[in-house]
Amino acid sequence: MSDLLTRAYAPAEFRRQGHALIDQLADYLERVDDYPANPYATPEESLEEFRALLARGAGAEEIFERVIARSVHLHHPAYLGHQVVPPAPLSALSDVAASLLNTGMAIFEMGRPGTAMERLVIERFAELLELDSGAGGFLTSGGSLANLTALLAARARHESRDGGGRYCLLVNEHAHYCIERAVRVMGWGADGIVHVPTDDHLRMRTELIDGLLQDARDRGLTPIALVGSACTTATGTYDPITALADAAEKHQLWLHIDGAHGAAVRLDPARRHLVEGLERVDSLTLDFHKMLMAPAITTGLFFRRGTDAYRTFQQRAEYLLTATEEPEDWANIARRSFECTKRMLSLRIFTLLSVYGSQLFVDYVSRVGELGQELARGVNRRPELELFMPPDINIVCFRFHRPDLDLASRNGLNGLIRTRMTESGQTYIVQTTLDGEVYLRCTLTNAFTTTAELDAMLEQVVALGNEWLALRANLGA
Numbered sequence: 001m002s003d004l005l006t007r008a009y010a011p012a013e014f015r016r017q018g019h020a021l022i023d024q025l026a027d028y029l030e031r032v033d034d035y036p037a038n039p040y041a042t043p044e045e046s047l048e049e050f051r052a053l054l055a056r057g058a059g060a061e062e063i064f065e066r067v068i069a070r071s072v073h074l075h076h077p078a079y080l081g082h083q084v085v086p087p088a089p090l091s092a093l094s095d096v097a098a099s100l101l102n103t104g105m106a107i108f109e110m111g112r113p114g115t116a117m118e119r120l121v122i123e124r125f126a127e128l129l130e131l132d133s134g135a136g137g138f139l140t141s142g143g144s145l146a147n148l149t150a151l152l153a154a155r156a157r158h159e160s161r162d163g164g165g166r167y168c169l170l171v172n173e174h175a176h177y178c179i180e181r182a183v184r185v186m187g188w189g190a191d192g193i194v195h196v197p198t199d200d201h202l203r204m205r206t207e208l209i210d211g212l213l214q215d216a217r218d219r220g221l222t223p224i225a226l227v228g229s230a231c232t233t234a235t236g237t238y239d240p241i242t243a244l245a246d247a248a249e250k251h252q253l254w255l256h257i258d259g260a261h262g263a264a265v266r267l268d269p270a271r272r273h274l275v276e277g278l279e280r281v282d283s284l285t286l287d288f289h290k291m292l293m294a295p296a297i298t299t300g301l302f303f304r305r306g307t308d309a310y311r312t313f314q315q316r317a318e319y320l321l322t323a324t325e326e327p328e329d330w331a332n333i334a335r336r337s338f339e340c341t342k343r344m345l346s347l348r349i350f351t352l353l354s355v356y357g358s359q360l361f362v363d364y365v366s367r368v369g370e371l372g373q374e375l376a377r378g379v380n381r382r383p384e385l386e387l388f389m390p391p392d393i394n395i396v397c398f399r400f401h402r403p404d405l406d407l408a409s410r411n412g413l414n415g416l417i418r419t420r421m422t423e424s425g426q427t428y429i430v431q432t433t434l435d436g437e438v439y440l441r442c443t444l445t446n447a448f449t450t451t452a453e454l455d456a457m458l459e460q461v462v463a464l465g466n467e468w469l470a471l472r473a474n475l476g477a
Helices: 003-008 011-030 043-055 060-070 089-101 112-128 143-162 177-185 206-218 241-251 263-267 306-310 346-356 359-380 407-424 451-476
Strands: 136-140 167-172 193-196 222-229 254-258 283-287 299-303 385-387 395-400 430-434 437-443
Touching: 011 060, 011 089, 043 060, 089 346, 112 136, 112 299, 112 346, 136 143, 136 306, 143 167, 143 177, 143 222, 143 254, 143 283, 143 299, 143 306, 167 177, 167 206, 177 193, 193 206, 206 222, 206 241, 222 241, 241 254, 263 283, 263 359, 299 306, 346 359, 359 385, 359 395, 359 451, 385 451, 395 407, 395 451, 407 430, 407 437, 407 451
Parallel strands: 167 193, 167 222, 222 254, 254 283
Antiparallel strands: 136 299, 283 299, 385 395, 395 437, 430 437
């Protein structure tokens, strides 16, 4: 046995490195406000910095210190950027255990604890989401994969009924791009996706569904599914699930809801009305890493009829999966999931459920929803700023606005504001384009963000906008 191998696996070395890392991370959490929310660096600067570490064989503590310092700090209260939560520390510790044990989750004998915990997590969240009593499902690596798997199940159900056809689905025109990607993966081509127009708040106009279905059939297509958003990625807008369920039942279509970001709002007593009818959907995607405090990527895929989870993958693998007459072999997840070697995702959620209880998730979803409303109120208090729409939850789109500016100037100004804020590093927001207009976009994922951080961000936006206007006026003079 080589000395290097012995050292790399030595419990004593792991204990020392592990204690040091936990101390570093705990120190980071204690003084996260001292870091910039978004440490700015160019790709070339980052590459050279870490190239130098590798060249001189930096130690673990220095590497971890540098990674902590240079990363975007989701635990910073001024992080208002993308739809990724600051993980609860216990959930992150669960990842350490899962990574070291490294037991795959394809078959029960390789992943006994993880398999049992996964079933319990799915059962508990099916209850919390108030899904049908027969609901079932599993965890998988990300919303894109979960959405694809759900649509494959929809196709499998329709193939069992009619034997095939030129399939298509109907979806909100502002749905996440992974839906269109899934359609192309399934080989349906450009005709496989029918976009349903939206109203001024980007909600699907369900009154158009009957006509769009007839048009699709007239073109020789077979519609098999409706796909709704709960919520849309860009604006946090919810499609009307009850109306979609009515349409799906009327036309015998599979109803899938991409609830990756917003299905968790079902836990919030003040906003649960946004997902009224959720118990009627055939399948549902929910990202625990967007609204439920888990590290990325952790996604739940739920089916109203638990047996539908077994429709998609019926492959043979004698070295792995033995023949069974059981219609629901829940313990061998490879019979249902696209993945074979899958991480023990369930530990991230199971620990939080067991140690803190389900109220922790209720408190979190309620808190970030309140922060979305607080930011919207802050925007409305400033005449220089304009909301795209009153936010449904914790995604808020707004812009610096002057009615005398033309479209190109408005868009250029808001893009410039976002660039300047990114380079400053003190706060982190992003931008999006809605109907050709550039908006600044915030996602409130840090439960410890306060009004002070929100006001400071908005004041920076206003200051940068006014600075540009003053410069423009001087140049014009």
